[in-house]
Amino acid sequence: xxxxxxxxxxxxxxxxxxxxxxxxxxxxxxxxxxxxxxxxxxxxxxxxxxxxxxxxxxxxxxxxxxxxxxxxxxxxxxxxxxxxxxxxxxxxxxxxxxxxxxxxxxxxxxxxxxxxxxxxxxxxxxxxxxxxxxxxxxxxxxxxxxxxxxxxxxxxxxxxxxxxxxxxxxxxxxxxxxxxxxxxxxxxxxxxxxxxxxxxxxxx
Amino acid sequence: xxxxxxxxxxxxxxxxxxxxxxxxxxxxxxxxxxxxxxxxxxxxxxxxxxxxxxxxxxxxxxxxxxxxxxxxxxxxxxxxxxxxxxxxxxxxxxxxxxxxxxxxxxxxxxxxxxxxxxxxxxxxxxxxxxxxxxxxxxxxxxxxxxxxxxxxxxxxxxxxxxxxxxxxxxxxxxxxxxxxxxxxxxxxxxxxxxxxxxxxxxxxxxxxxxxxxxxxxxxxxxxxxxxxxxxxxxxxxxxxxxxxxxxxxxxxxxxxxxxxxxxxxxxxxxxxxxxxxxxxxxxxxxxxxxxxxxxxxxxxxxxxxxxxxxxxxxxxxxxxxxxxxxxxxxxxxxxxxxxxxxxxxxxxxxxxxxxxxxxxxxxxxxxxxxxxxxxxxxxxxxxxxxxxxxxxxxxxxxxxxxxxxxxxxxxxxxxxxxxxxxxxxxxxxxxxxxxxxxxxxxxxxxxxxxxxxxxxxxxxxxxxxxxxxxxxxxxxxxxxxxxxxx
Numbered sequence: 001x002x003x004x005x006x007x008x009x010x011x012x013x014x015x016x017x018x019x020x021x022x023x024x025x026x027x028x029x030x031x032x033x034x035x036x037x038x039x040x041x042x043x044x045x046x047x048x049x050x051x052x053x054x055x056x057x058x059x060x061x062x063x064x065x066x067x068x069x070x071x072x073x074x075x076x077x078x079x080x081x082x083x084x085x086x087x088x089x090x091x092x093x094x095x096x097x098x099x100x101x102x103x104x105x106x107x108x109x110x111x112x113x114x115x116x117x118x119x120x121x122x123x124x125x126x127x128x129x130x131x132x133x134x135x136x137x138x139x140x141x142x143x144x145x146x147x148x149x150x151x152x153x154x155x156x157x158x159x160x161x162x163x164x165x166x167x168x169x170x171x172x173x174x175x176x177x178x179x180x181x182x183x184x185x186x187x188x189x190x191x192x193x194x195x196x197x198x199x200x201x202x203x204x
Numbered sequence: 205x206x207x208x209x210x211x212x213x214x215x216x217x218x219x220x221x222x223x224x225x226x227x228x229x230x231x232x233x234x235x236x237x238x239x240x241x242x243x244x245x246x247x248x249x250x251x252x253x254x255x256x257x258x259x260x261x262x263x264x265x266x267x268x269x270x271x272x273x274x275x276x277x278x279x280x281x282x283x284x285x286x287x288x289x290x291x292x293x294x295x296x297x298x299x300x301x302x303x304x305x306x307x308x309x310x311x312x313x314x315x316x317x318x319x320x321x322x323x324x325x326x327x328x329x330x331x332x333x334x335x336x337x338x339x340x341x342x343x344x345x346x347x348x349x350x351x352x353x354x355x356x357x358x359x360x361x362x363x364x365x366x367x368x369x370x371x372x373x374x375x376x377x378x379x380x381x382x383x384x385x386x387x388x389x390x391x392x393x394x395x396x397x398x399x400x401x402x403x404x405x406x407x408x409x410x411x412x413x414x415x416x417x418x419x420x421x422x423x424x425x426x427x428x429x430x431x432x433x434x435x436x437x438x439x440x441x442x443x444x445x446x447x448x449x450x451x452x453x454x455x456x457x458x459x460x461x462x463x464x465x466x467x468x469x470x471x472x473x474x475x476x477x478x479x480x481x482x483x484x485x486x487x488x489x490x491x492x493x494x495x496x497x498x499x500x501x502x503x504x505x506x507x508x509x510x511x512x513x514x515x516x517x518x519x520x521x522x523x524x525x526x527x528x529x530x531x532x533x534x535x536x537x538x539x540x541x542x543x544x545x546x547x548x549x550x551x552x553x554x555x556x557x558x559x560x561x562x563x564x565x566x567x568x569x570x571x572x573x574x575x576x577x578x579x580x581x582x583x584x585x586x587x588x589x590x591x592x593x594x595x596x597x598x599x600x601x602x603x604x605x606x607x608x609x610x611x612x613x614x615x616x617x618x619x620x621x622x623x624x625x626x627x628x629x630x631x632x633x634x635x636x637x638x639x640x641x642x643x644x645x646x647x648x649x650x651x652x653x654x655x656x657x658x659x660x661x662x663x664x665x666x667x668x669x670x671x672x673x674x675x676x677x678x679x680x681x682x683x684x685x686x687x688x689x690x
Contacts, residue, residue, distance in 0.1 A: 017527070019400060019500055084243070084352055108431075112353075198260070
């Protein structure tokens with residue numbers, strides 16, 4: 001069962017790149033697992049490690065010593081493009097990320113993230129530019145991402161509101177399981193099925 | 205339900221809404237769930253933890269494609285993790301009663317190749333799979349899209365998904381394709397035009413005379429890469445081409461049920477006057493063979509073109525292109541045509557069907573691959589392999605100096621040992637040129653089977669129209685009947 005998530009306060013990490021695809025977030029060779037173990041190490045692996053497995057010097061984004069433990073990412077547009085692998089949000093969550101701020105997310109990644117209580121927060125290009133400048137000027141300021149209030153509080157007094165799917169918000173705030181939600185509507189599903197016979201039987 | 209004219213997307217959507225509560229996403233019924241070894245294990249683990257069964261095993265089918273080797277299947281799998289994953293899907297399918305086309309099955313293959321060839325993929329269906337290229341099945345006028353593992357678990361447990369209604373996007377390709385230009389070039393041209401996020405939030409309907417003229421397999425190539433334009437799904441309204449492809453296939457309706465199905469399918473096309481949230485029009489007559497130069501599928505250009513200069517772009521795009529060209533080792537203003545290659549890969553769910561094999565063979569017949577070049581031809585399914593061998597295409601490939609393999613995703617995703625080495629350049633008929641996608645440090649040019657095969661002959665990226673006899677007909681060089689129904 002998922003844990004409820006309401007808000008978090010953390011410093012943020014900027015990864016100033018657009019179109020970061022899920023092959024970058026979690027390369028395909030890490031998809032041979034049958035559980036979710038070890039994915040924190042797979043996160044952005046090829047950015048972080050040389051081909052012979054050494055940590056790059058200088059370290060890449062999340063491996064910079066002061067970034068360890070930070071829970072908020074500020075990234076470029078169209079984050080999470082490409083493959084539907086849920087290993088990408090699993091890896092981000094395993095590393096400790098709880099919220100990602102961008103001007104846009106790829107559809108499947110956004111959905112997968114919400115199912116893992118990883119918040120995709122969409123901002124305007126103007127807001128994104130301001131946040132980028134803020135993070136450059138004050139890299140160690142604390143941000144608070146409040147899902148309940150749909151508000152991000154920045155260091156100082158500035159805040160901004162964000163939109164998020166209201167259903168996903170409710171589920172994440174309460175830690176409600178979506179499968180349980182749908183199974184509680186089983187009579188409606190069975191009624192639909194009674195009126196719509198299966199189109200194929202793969203066992204035939 | 206909406207009154208007035210509706211698009212095919214709205215028709216299929218409304219047909220499948222089980223429940224729609226205020227504020228909540230719709231509960232959408234799923235007609236067909238395709239499962240493979242890589243994205244499903246954790247979903248089955250979730251079912252175990254809940255003590256649930258697979259609710260509709262008869263609407264579910266599984267295969268092994270992503271991590272499976274394409275070498276002689278009698279060779280033990282060297283990669284212990286892959287071997288474990290392959291054992292696990294077999295065990296999960298056995299336990300939950302899901303039909304499984306694993307190693308040794310004549311019906312095994314890439315999940316998006318076997319669905320259509322078995323006749324499981326049918327117009328008007330909702331089809332999902334834990335794979336972003338599920339839009340392939342949209343070629344039949346189905347609403348088909350990729351899902352994550354949490355959603356796989358949802359579908360296994362409930363045969364439904366929670367979904368918000370997508371926006372609609374019409375992509376109309378007018379006119380007629382010129383010789384040497386095919387389905388892959390259409391979709392690469394579209395993505396180059398709208399970008400890899402251009403279709404986000406939308407389902408694409410491909411329309412227009414150039415789309416209507418495509419074979420079913422070519423339509424699959426177009427729909428397959430909808431995700432590379434950011435659209436979770438892309439589809440083409442069914443027509444006589446669709447029905448002719450489906451008739452007689454193993455899971456297609458028969459007898460009176462066939463007639464009823466066709467009557468139902470004929471009501472699917474978008475109504476006259478239906479409106480879309482967005483429409484773009486591309487003139488098919490102006491399209492050329494396309495090739496990518498960068499590290500996402502939107503970084504593509506006509507094969508006669510020159511790589512753009514970062515200096516001409518907006519700051520964010522400029523940085524993207526600078527990173528891409530640094531990785532690719534390419535200079536702004538230079539051409540892709542003529543670039544030396546190390547590897548050619550012909551296969552994948554984008555271009556691994558029999559017509560793709562025929563197109564490649566039409567170029568390689570009587571020719572030889574360039575010296576020092578590795579050419580890998582990987583059929584999309586065992587049925588494609590068998591058909592190709594019955595046409596002696598395997599002999600064409602082997603005589604030309606190419607490798608002919610068992611079916612699978614292979615070098616498209618480089619999980620099974622088939623991969624580029626660091627720094628190598630490959631031309632590939634697959635769908636993604638992301639950094640490291642085809643092997644860490646590998647550098648990918650995406651192109652059509654004709655372009656890839658022509659490049660195999662010369663050893664450099666080559667416009668297929670420059671080889672004698674290659675581009676005498678539009679589309680795939682050899683347009684003939686698709687795999688006979690089994």
